[in-house]
Amino acid sequence: MSRLDASPPTPRADTKVSDTPRIAAHLRLLALVRNTWRALTSMGTALALLFLLALAAIPGALVPQRSLNAGKVDEYLAEHTLIGPWLDRLQVFDVFSSFWFTAIYALLFMSLVGCLTPRLAEHVRSMRATPVAAPRNLARLPKHQTLVAAGDVETVAAGVEERLKGWRKTSRRDGDVVEVSAEKGYFREFGNIVFHFSLLALLLSIAAGKLFGYEGNVIVVANGGPGFCSASPAAFDSFRAGNTVDGTSLSPICLRVNDFDAEYLPSGQALSFAANVDYQAGDDLASDTWRPYRLEVNHPLRLGGDRLYLQGHGYAPTFTVTFPDGRTRTQTVQWRPDDPITLLSSGVIRVDPPAGTYPDAGERRKNQIAIQGLFAPTEQLDGKLLSSSFPALRDPAVAIDVYRGDTGLDTGRPQSLFTLDPRLIEQKRLTKQVRVNLKAGESTRLNDGTVVTFDGAAPFINVQVSHDPAQIWVLVSSMTMMAGLLVSLVIRRRRIWVRVSPASPGTVDVELGGLARTDNSGWGDEFERLTARLVPSAEEGGRERA
């Protein structure tokens, strides 16, 4: 805020008032407040704040941001042990919600309000004011011309006034001289004020959206299964909500995904993603009516104030575990796509033996099965190393480690959906039984007779539910902002004065002066064209008179 020092000098009016120390102190305080306000609302400060805003946004583009990719932030912190924690303390990983970024734009908007409110008042006043009287010496103006026209003062002045269509004008009579003052381009300031107030409205709408909005992501396997209902934050895999959202009043939407279809070029580049879904919302929930929709990228499902997006996809492999007593358990769990191009994925499936297979809970917990490994939609083997050559489900295969023991699910400790807790393996509570590559339909037998079969895979989609009641106001204010900007850039403020005074009988002297109040460029030619139009040459004037 060193810019504040560059404020206009303190007005001297209050310095002589020092009757009692208390009043003096009050006045000093008042002067300080007033001067701070003046400094804050000066153009120099506004400029400095604009720069600061641009400067402050730079780390937002160059340093990983939590709001975009929390994993990358963790990586960065692990790599930069020295400066990482300091950057974190300075909120460099959350630039756009940091105290300093907030401070800059708050100051900028205060400066804006302080600058605009007087201008608005001034503009309202100027809308009603009549154009100012002509200066005594028109020759001093940047543009000036003297002409002689045929006719009498009244007629010529009336002609000038008539031709000044679209200008605000007034004429004053001084003896036998008539002066016409005209001004145009009031809308420039209007557009300017609209632009800046729209900017303010834009910020408020964004803030309202952040306060009252929420968005959640959830993975739904595309096999016509139960799907999900967005009735509470617990239904989502991840949920980001505004400060006023406590999760009790989410608009309920139910969704099930029947299939997912992806098309690819031979190069692996995606051509289209589409999921056929059924949804329920509003009255349909009570009547249990499902409506179909084809959810595609760029074609979200809009339901009142909520939007559903297809945001990603991957595969959920299906495994069947046949326990020694012949009973089976089949599970389909989404695995994380590690390679966005080939969709090589990794993940875990944790299988609990059916009740009764083992005599007690303790024994049962020693015989849980965990399957961890890689999944390739199109198998490509390099020796035994599995990778994927294509993102479509052409030749699905897995490379897995099968563990037996305690999967840790009963411990109550949260675990990653996609990896086993390595401590369980270190503590030998989980022991690796076999490492094997399986194609769809193939199985492997463990030493106790348990059989693990890879049945295949189903695609899953990542659905985002977004709710932002203020979004439409962001659009409206950005549109009025641009309209105001265009008006303020296109319209130019011009002032012109015409003094018509009698000369030799039958002719008048016409003196014109012009002033470009904004955007000088091109004003010279404009003024010449204007004078030619306002006071047509002598003959023309003569004809008109006849």
Added chain:
Amino acid sequence: MNGPHIDIGLARYSDLAFTSTIVVLVIALLLLAVELAYSGSRKADARELVTANSSAVAADSGTPGVVVDAPRRLVDERIGRAGLALVYVGTAMLLACIVLRGLATSRVPWGNMYEFINLTCFCGLVAAAVTLRQPKFRALWSFVLLPVLILLAVSGKWLYSNAAPVMPALQSYWLPIHVSVVSLGSGVFLVAGVASILFLAKMSPLGEPGRTGRLAAVIARLPDAQTLDRIAYRTTIFGFPIFGFGVIFGAIWAEEAWGRYWGWDPKETVAFIAWVVYAAYLHARSTAGWRDRKAAWINVVGFVAMVFNLFFINLVVTGLHSYAGVG
């Protein structure tokens, strides 16, 4: 959207047009540079009126090391005019390259970085052709061609991608709108940035009258500082709302494609920075004490932000705009 059919033949012609564009523009740049470096001191329009034998011009063409004689000047001017004609030919070829790409892929030809840069360069060339249409501005063309050729060379050498359909996220009616508007804004800002850089050169000690030396001689041949400043200002106030609309259209599209209208994706962030910098330029222009050199510097910073957004953000930082057919 359109099927994956690609007309390989048309795509080849498009590539041929791209190569020809670069060759033609390089020759144009050479011709214009020859005129700029070797012609006598240019007295704007006056030279058009001066006859070949006039001694008046020869007398005030005092640049040392340059042999000033009448027929030679005529040759310089011819070379410059030929260069300018080649610029127009090159621009037309670039247009052909873009149109053929579009026909080959049956989609709008701005779906990856290569195509986007081509379009931006084309917009820049057209913006320059409109702004610099008077003969006295011919000296500025070398400085417009230089960045355009660098952009095209980088685009062709490192960012080239085969004609192909676009990925699902880009299959939207917003692709033609958002990208073309942003390209137009960027192209116009390119002319503004060049004008501001030249304005600064003119205002620098090198631009003072009476300076000798190759560089000073070249700077002396540029239009006067006020004209350069006016070109910069007029192009910026033209480009500013266009770029603003480009960003807003992008936000509307982002709401449809990515589920939010603004998410501080690196590309969005730097677009915001550039827009704020240009806003600062417009404010500086109407603030006493900031008008001349400081305002021009701000304009140059805005231009740097645009270039940074074009290259660094798309090629180095990963974000949602990183499709682009690279990496």
